[in-house]
Amino acid sequence: DTEVTQTPKHLVMGMTNKKSLKCEQHMGHRAMYWYKQKAKKPPELMFVYSYEKLSINESVPSRFSPECPNSSLLNLHLHALQPEDSALYLCASSQSSGKRVYNEQFFGPGTRLTVL
Amino acid sequence: AQSVTQLDSQVPVFEEAPVELRCNYSSSVSVYLFWYVQYPNQGLQLLLKYLSGSTLVKGINGFEAEFNKSQTSFHLRKPSVHISDTAEYFCAVSKAGGTSYGKLTFGQGTILTVHP
Numbered sequence: 001d002t003e004v005t006q007t008p009k010h011l012v013m014g015m016t017n018k019k020s021l022k023c024e025q026h027m028g029h030r031a032m033y034w035y036k037q038k039a040k041k042p043p044e045l046m047f048v049y050s051y052e053k054l055s056i057n058e059s060v061p062s063r064f065s066p067e068c069p070n071s072s073l074l075n076l077h078l079h080a081l082q083p084e085d086s087a088l089y090l091c092a093s094s095q096s097s098g099k100r101v102y103n104e105q106f107f108g109p110g111t112r113l114t115v116l
Numbered sequence: 117a118q119s120v121t122q123l124d125s126q127v128p129v130f131e132e133a134p135v136e137l138r139c140n141y142s143s144s145v146s147v148y149l150f151w152y153v154q155y156p157n158q159g160l161q162l163l164l165k166y167l168s169g170s171t172l173v174k175g176i177n178g179f180e181a182e183f184n185k186s187q188t189s190f191h192l193r194k195p196s197v198h199i200s201d202t203a204e205y206f207c208a209v210s211k212a213g214g215t216s217y218g219k220l221t222f223g224q225g226t227i228l229t230v231h232p
Contacts, residue, residue: 004159042206042222043160056219090159094218105220107159 003027004108006091012114013081021076021111023091031055031096032074033105034066037088049074050096081115088112118143118209120223128229131199137192137226139207146212149190150220151181154204163205166190167212177201202230 004025013019023032031050035043048056049068063085065077074091088110095103123138141147148167152160164175171183181192190207204225210218 040225042225043220044222045219048219092159103218104162104165105218107161109157109159112157 004091004093004106006089006108006111008111009109010112010114012116013078014116015081015083017081018077018079020078021089021091021113023074023076023093023108024072025093025106025108026072027093027106028071029093029095029103029106030071031094031103032068033092033094034074034076035090035092035107037090037110039087043090047076078113081113083115086113086115118145118147118211118221120207120209120221122205122207122223122226124226125224126227126229128231129197130231132196134195135193135197135201135228137205137207137228139190139192139223141188141190141207141209143188143209143211148210148212148218149181149183150208150210151175151179151190151192152206152208152222153177154206154225156203160206163192197228197230199230199232201228203228 007022034046037043046060047066052068063080067075090110091108092105094105119142121140129135150165151163154160163179164173166173166183174180179194204227206225207223208220
């Protein structure tokens with residue numbers, strides 16, 4: 001299984017709502033990522049988890065809260081978002097061997113989020 | 117820090133014609149280089165990567181790229197395109213020799229449109 005799955009595929013939420021995005025992989029990867037992609041722009045890294053610990057936070061506002069409950073699952077909790085947070089949210093995973101070699105990132109199809 | 121410039125935002129081409137998508141990068145340290153493809157409403161798929169060794173890299177779907185260190189370029193080529201190659205292509209860079217989960221910096225993307 002070389003697939004990263006993301007749910008839901010689409011999400012519409014108001015600025016006062018709390019919602020969560022879910023990402024799952026069963027490739028045995030120990031690094032997982034959240035990216036944000038605005039329309040007609042490249043993906044921007046938000047968070048990296050390695051061995052279920054937060055390794056990189058790219059100065060993301062606290063209204064985005066990541067969680068990695070186990071090695072296969074990555075969540076992104078959303079609260080009090082702004083309309084400008086509307087974007088495609090991509091999850092990715094890769095091996096994290098602890099060695100200094102590059103490990104390919106496998107991307108999911110994304111969740112298209114609209115904040116009203 | 118690393119940066120990537122994709123020189124063409126859109127490239128129209130006729131089916132079976134050759135195509136080149138241009139990418140230049142800037143970095144004060146050694147880098148890894150990648151090309152990703154994104155089809156509409158999908159995540160990113162790795163086309164090819166340069167980590168070390170031969171400067172001519174072959175990838176999936178008949179694509180290849182050449183790493184030119186003196187010109188800091190990594191242009192993507194295909195000798196004969198198909199309608200199905202219509203997609204957005206992203207060049208990306210990662211610092212070499214870092215942690216095994218690489219932080220990717222993407223270019224702005226090139227939309228390749230193949231006309232019949």
